[in-house]
């Protein structure tokens with residue numbers, strides 16, 4: 297079940313991104329954090345003690361939303377750890393998070 301607002305909202309055609317090899321639905325213009333949260337994924341990374349971390353500020357300040365983008369970053373050919381709240385989804389993007 298999607299956690300997105302559905303009433304009174306018009307969206308473009310959905311795209312698919314892979315999170316740990318599982319495909320989830322996203323919409324163009326969404327952040328990776330939004331797509332993950334809408335799919336029910338709240339643990340994006342781990343702290344030094346191994347505790348699960350997820351978005352806190354949702355505006356690029358706390359770095360609690362770090363994810364590894366293996367493929368699909370604009371202007372970057374190599375995998376990179378980025379803030380999910382500031383990174384827009386791309387069709388075919390591959391995201392890796394701790395399981």
Ligand code: FES
Pocket residue numbers: 350351352353354355356357358359360361362379380381382
């Ligand atoms: S949620 Fe704080 S930097 Fe992304």
